[in-house]
Amino acid sequence: CTRLDIVLGDWHCLARCLPRNESLTRPLSRKTQSERDVSLLPLGPTIVALGRRIICSLEIFYMGSLSFDEPGILGYAMITLSSVLSTHHPSLPDDTSSHPMSLQVAFFYASLYLIAIAQGADNPCALAFAADQFDPDHPRECAARSSLFNWWYFSLAIGITISVGVVSYIQENLGWGIGFGMLCALMLCAFVVFLLGTPTYRLYEATPGTDSPFVLLARSLAVLVQHDNATSSSMLGTKIECQLEAKDVATKKEDARAVLRLLSIWVACLAYGVAFAQVMTLFNKQGRTLDRRIFGGLELPPAALQTLGPASILLFVPIYDRVLVPALRRTTGTLSGLTLLQRVGTGMALTLASMSVAALVERRRLETAREHGLVDDPEATVPMCWAWLVPQYVLIGVAGVFAEVGMQEFFYDQMPSELRSLGMALYYSVIGMGNFISGTLVSLIDRITSSGGGDSWFADNLNRAHLDYFYWLLAGFSAAQLALYLRFASTYVYSHKRLR
DSSP states (O other): OOOBOOHHHHHHHHHTTSOSSSOSHHHHHHHHHHHHHHHHSOOOOOOEEOSSSOEEOBTTOOOSSGGGHHHHHHHHHHHHHHHHHHTTSOOOOGGGTTSOOHHHHHHHHHHHHHHHHHHHHHHHHHHHHHHTTSOTTSHHHHHHHHHHHHHHHHHHHHHHHHIIIIIHHHHHHTOHHHHHHHHHHHHHHHHHHHHHTGGGOOOOOOOTTOOOHHHHHHHHHHHHHHHHOTTSOHHHHHHHHHHSOHHHHHHHHHHHHHHHHHHHHHHHTHHHHHHHTTTTTHHHHHHHHEEOBOGGGOBOOGGGGGGHHHHHHHHHHHHIIIIIHHHHHHHHOOTTSSOHHHHHHHHHHHHHHHHHHHHHHHHHHHHHHHHTTOTTOTTSOEEEEGGGGHHHHHHHHHHHHHHHHHHHHHHHHHSOGGGHHHHHHHHHHHHHHHHHHHHHHHHHHHHHHHTTSSOOTTOSSTTTSOHHHHHHHHHHHHHHHHHHHHHHHHHOOOSSGGGO
């Protein structure tokens, strides 16, 4: 099974198309905003199934149905065209050379949001479609479905590594147009592969006359409100009771309660999304100031440090799936080794550890800068090895293996069968809301800490900034969210007995 994903990586590359001569908070806010918009639509991969048990994800391609292939391909074609035009536009005066023409910028952002729309139309269904290829009533396939989520995340790490290491190199050295054109061509190839696998897909057709999942959810919530609220309209209650049999009423009330219970878990998981937003923003800013020399005096590019997280995922997923899960299964008797909530909780704890370690490392970096008189020299390299950043990257990467994969399977499995795409959307929106919260915090804290004329926590000169304070704030937020999560998880009742 081959999996390639350039979902996150290409968006990180797009951020480098923007002007560089601006303050720290603007690119941070823009970066988290783009992540937020894509994830809330939401952001995710596409499944290409090549058989009943073999599921390959060519996650460079965002398409679960033929209805949305044109926006995805057209979006990348537009980005390619925008990149080509930007290198051939007439020379501008010196004072405007760093600012693209407004029409060009509008075209560029239109292409980004066109891709986002295509992704948002597909992504809630993609992973759910992959999981649907496994028979939940067959023990072996049920166990294989749990493994699918691990290898899906493994493929994501491969894609980010390729994007950061290969695609970014092509874009920087051969041209942005070539890089984006390559992505567009890969999307077309993925579409062909998707079509070739059509005869082998396991499809589930809705019963004729069945309403859409959202209509069913609305009716379920109406039944629940009518039952629990004594002041509900008698007319509404009469209408519902006339349309539904007693058994159907009970089923729909249970479906509505299941969705409401999931929302409490969703809220408690937001701290992971906030911490995840720092990997490609503040972690990267830290790395740019450190000594990145390796063997023979070769200097690592800053983007290379971004592969540390995916590398930890590539190392840990096989260990977890092939070693830890079988061992835990024998010990706990649970099919997936840990229950899904235990797995997510472990990821939340590792997220707290990652933010704490990041704060300690940043504190050490600031002390080193002061010891060597580099506080007022923002361009100087702090004599501190880049390897100091490895622990925080590894911790957040391993946290993703527990938290993200756990959320994927949890929201899929605990949703009513007709609403599993909505369950996947809940998972992706954790990342989106996390970026939204992170961007909001950065803007507010920057405004507050710089209002008195002092140095902001996010000063352009990182040697005068206080990223360590921000990391400690996120660590405190993660601790509070972990306590809230444990409260909700301890009272949660699984919808399926096999997960207990």
